[in-house]
Amino acid sequence: MWVKLAFKLFAREFRRGELTIIFAAIALAVLTVFSLSSVTERIGLNIEQKTSDFIAADRxxxxxxxxxxxxxxxxxxxxxxxxxxxxxxxxxxxxxxxxxxxxxxxxxxxxxxxxxxxxxxxxxxxxxxxxxxxxxxxxxxxxxxxxxxxxxxxxxxxxxxxxxxxxxxxxxxxxxxxxxxxxxxxxxxxxxxxxxxxxxxxxxxxxxxxxxxxxxxLTDYYQWLKPQLKSNQNWQGIKDRQSPLGENLERSERFLLLAGLFGIMLAAVAMAVSAKRYCERQYDPVAMMKTLGGSRQVIRNIFLLHLTLVTVFSIVAGLAIGFVLQHIGANYLAQFMGTELPAAGLRPWLLSAFIGVVCALMFSLKPLLDLFDIPPLRVLRRNLGDTLAISRLHIAFSLITIFVLMWLFSGALVTTLILFASTLLVIVILFGLSRLLFAAGRKMGLRPGSSWSLAIATLQKRANANAIQLISFALAIKLMLFLVVLKNDMISDWQMQVPADAPNMFIINIAEQEVAPLQQFFEEKEIPHEAFYPVFTGRIDAVNDEAFARRVSKQEGEEQDEEARRGVNREPNLTWLTTLPEGNEIIEGQWFSDTSSDNQGEIEVSVFDGWRDALDLKLGDTITILVNAQQIKAKVTSFRTVDWGTIKPNFVMILSPNMAGKIPVTYFSAAQLQDKHTKAVSQLLQRYPTISMIDIKARLEQAQSIIAQVSLAIGFVLSIVLVSGALVLISQVQASLAERMQEVVILRTLGARGRLIKLATLYEFLLLGAIAGLVAAIVSDIALLIIQQQLFSVAGRLHPYIWILGPITGALFVAAIGYFMVANTMRQNTQGLLRKIA
Structure with a gap:
């Protein structure tokens, strides 16, 4: 019996548009997650596939x-x-x-x-x-x-x-x-x-x-292989390489992850706002059903069935629209980049459908429970049940759900915590700020009858609702500002590490007597080049005279000494320098002392921080380096971070200048060669056949390609977030349309002019947008500072321009959309508005 009634009510509600609100919200959440996750996954797969080219395999x-x-x-x-x-x-x-x-x-x-x-x-x-x-x-x-x-x-x-x-x-x-x-x-x-x-x-x-x-x-094979691997066998993918490409790939994944998380947050906010609004609009129908004898059980079954049907339909619609959207976006990106993006897997489909179900359940649960508690007497006393409009429990449910969804999507707890905490900070600041500002509205001394006075009085009247609107507006603006900074500043900073005029050729095996002629050749041909560095290879043999475990022959049945100290199984390229190279930063200790240039003084060494744990080093330790048959002892005076993503040569160990003359070395440099230099370089190689050149153009092009793809992906995400943000704002403004109609009727009855009402409405949205934009800008910049330091391991910096961009953009964005939504109400005559209200 109730099922037939439920379907009849569902069809009527759908025709009237009552269910379109929650339908659009769930569909928005699904299509946002699907399109974002699909595009970012396809670009990520393309980046990983291209970087795999540089190990000639996947593993x-x-x-x-x-x-x-x-x-x-x-x-x-x-x-x-x-x-x-x-x-x-x-x-x-x-x-x-x-x-x-x-x-x-x-x-x-x-x-x-x-x-x-x-x-x-x-x-x-x-x-x-x-x-x-x-x-x-x-x-x-x-x-x-x-x-x-x-x-x-x-x-x-x-x-x-x-x-x-x-x-x-x-x-x-x-x-x-x-x-x-x-x-x-x-x-x-x-x-x-x-x-x-x-x-x-x-x-x-x-x-x-x-x-x-x-x-x-590959995973299945590695699970079979892992128990059989010998200690001197190494399984690697591109991410395992300590190289610029590995660093750039990891960094690109972090950018894409951030972009995807923003879409999740905004979709969840849209769903939470819309679900609550839909349930509030059902207060009167539920009261009427109870008056006519409908039981709580029947009402619950009807609305749960409605929720199930609208969830299924909206998920299907969201997936269909999202598929088309990501297909168009991916094709555009592929055409722009001149490549073919791999197809995404099942994860976007499953993740989007799961998030749609979770959003529908968690964000609708508390409003539905409130809906079932609406008293029948509301038919006569229309204000009964309005106290349920704001629920701390619903807010708590919504926040927990958003956090879980973000964590599920990212799989990165630290990133999720940073973004979620910054969002909570926005909510707390805006809620408190709205109370202070709106409560103080009457004390601002504005003259009666002015548009500003009317705007502030309206803000004060709807203080609670405006606080919720402020939070929604601020979250949308915050995500947009995040993406703007990511695309325009952080991506640019990343790209600056691989500038267009970076060296594209390494010149190595240069004998000492060939340095001067080679430098003269570069100057004559006007070829930009780097300094000439001495270089040699050496094996780290001992620390504090404690020898590392020597390699043993498994074939001869030798066993490794388990008590011996472990070293590293390669001979790195080493050098000595007088100044700290670009892309290196001392994090502990100090650069070489003045006595390090004394040929009779103690040799010092600066060690890459990644080798500190590998060799179990601390400041003051003495390292023994075996160069050919010669032992060199050096004191550890500092540890350095090295930015391997700069596509420049870097060294795990740099020795002090008094190392010069103690061992034979060759020199190397780097140059920016163009096609016009090909003939001259060929003649140079014929003149000095022992010199070798390593072409790294492909590496530079690959790094620039990764950056370009990530930038395009974030631009695509930004466009979706703009649309999603606009839909969130529209949903919020629609929630207050009925109340605004009543206000317009009352003001017109009291003799207010149309211009006064229009300007007051415009000023109201401008104030809401400016306040939301200012708070969003400040909190976003603080969160970005933390993200730069924690997620990208770079020195963070503030972006003051978004402190101005945030309020201006927020005011214009909210005012344009808000005024557009209520403009039709302003144009209608009083009789038409009264008919609609009735």
Whole structure:
């Protein structure tokens, strides 16, 4: 019986538009979450996919000994693509020239991600290789051509084998970002390793397996692999690399996460406001139903069914509109970036539907309970039940729900807490401020009959409702200001770390006597360049004369000394400097003392903070560095943070200037080369064949691409937030339309002119918007300062311009939308308004 009545009432309410409020709110929440999460996920996947190109795979497994063949067999069983690599050094001989080259032997499936770029001759155009070198052939980097004085088609000896040089190797996706091997690189077919006879049981070689597949396939495979990994085997993805690309990828994910959280907050606010308004508009129908004998149970069932139906319909509509919206947005972004965005997974669909259900349940629960308590006597006394309009319990439910939804969406507790706490601060400040301002309205001394007096009197009359409106307006403005600062300032700060004129070429293996001629060459050709840094490699052998555990041979059955101190399993590039380099900051200790330049004084060292825990270091410790067979002892005098995202060479350890002359070194620099310099640089390499150049243009382009994609994504989010914010404001203004009609009728009856009423209404919205904008701007800037320091690990700074932008934008935004909503009411005559009120 009640079901039939419920459907009849549902159809009538829907036709009258009573349910459109809550329908639009849930649909708004769903489409906002879906479109934001889909676009940010697709851009995030695209960024991660592009950065994976730089390790030539999605994951890689590294080792200094042979892999068990079962690893590759199992990977195939998990549906993964694989490739196998072997790195070793070997002498190359041709035309009476002998040079040590860095050999990379690859299987036919290499690379799994990215491109190998080659040329058919030194002067021809570069293009993407479709295969690896054929058996019996090698590809040499350009520097090797000059060093060996060979051409394409020449023969060259690699170890004991003789090979034909068939291509010029321009670039590889997984080439080292900065390595002393430079451009003395050779690409070899994996099947030809035995021909070189350079790999023997005692040879120093480096093995690598590459894997590509879906995240689920990779995760499943890693779960199988993890128990079998040896201590000297390393599983890596792009995020695991201590490199500019890894840093930029992590930073981009933080930006996209912030952008998505803003959409969640605004959608939740819209839902909370609209659900409460819908229930308030049902007070009279419920009172009438109770008067006619309707039981509480029947009424509860009817409205719960209504809520279920509207939730289902609105979720379907929100998903459909959100899908179209994200498709249009993603296509625009893809076209603008000249790329194809990967498809999003199921997460946006499931997350959006779940949030729609949670919003409908949690934000409607308390208003519905209040609705069921409406007394029948309200039919005669229309003010009964109005005391239920503001409920602390409903506010608490709403806040808890918003926090849980944000945490669910982000999975980052710290980020969620910062944004949520700043939102609570806005609410508390505005609620208190509204009470003070509106209560003091009559004491401001404004003359009677003025528009300002009428506006302030109206604000005072609706103090509670205006406080809620202020909070809603401020939250919308706060999110907009957040996104404006993210897009215009923080993204720009990030981009400034990779300026357009940054060096795009590293020049290494420079002998000391070649520094002056090379510097002269750069000046003559007007090529911008960096200083020349001394560089050498060394192994950290001991701390305070306590030796690190030595590597053991698993093959020979040796066991690791569990009590020995652990070190790091690589030899980093080291240098000595007199001044702290750009992008480095001392966080403990001090830079080198004056005595550090004394050749007889104690050598000092500044250590990257990330190695402090790895080596268990503290200030004053003495580090022993093994350089070739020579031991160098240095005292730790400072720890530094290093910004690896600047696409510039950085060092984990920097020694004091009195290190000079104690060991042989080479020098390196960086330069900004253009296409017009190609011929001159080729001549330079012919003149100094031992010098190597590393092209990092692709890395710079990749970093700039990541920044551009994040900036576009935030711009897309900002456009959605603007629309969502406008809908929240419209919903709030609509809630007061009936009361405003009554006020207009009363004022006209008392003789007030239309201009006075219109100006008073406009001033009311201007004041609400300006107050909300000012508070939103100040709180937003404080929250942004914390986010910069905690989330992005940069020195935070305030943005005073939004303190002006906030009130002005808030006043104009709220006034424009608010006045537009009530303009129709102002234009109607008194008789028409009375008919509507009745």
């Amino acid at each position: 890689r497994l590294s080792s200094n000994h042979n892999f068990d063949p079962a690893l590759l067999e199992s990977a195939t069983g998990y549906g993964l693509e694989t490739a196998q690599l072997l790195f070793f050094d070997s002498m190359l001989f041709a035309n009476d020239e002998l040079v040590l080259g860095s050999i990379k032997a690859v299987t036919s499936s290499y690379p799994l991600r990215g491109k190998v770029i080659v040329k058919d001759s030194l002067t021809s155009e570069a293009y993407e290789a479709q295969s690896v070198p054929a058996s019996g052939n090698v590809w040499l980097s350009e520097g090797m051509f000059y060093t060996l004085n060979v051409d394409v088609g020449s023969s060259v000896e690699v170890g004991a084998g003789v090979f034909t040089v068939s291509k010029v190797l321009v670039s590889e996706p997984d080439a080292p970002f900065f390595s002393l091997s430079g451009n003395k690189r050779v690409l070899l077919n994996y099947q030809d390793i035995s021909l070189t006879q350079a790999v023997q049981p005692a040879s120093r070689v480096f093995h690598r397996l590459l894997f590509a597949g879906t995240d689920q396939q």
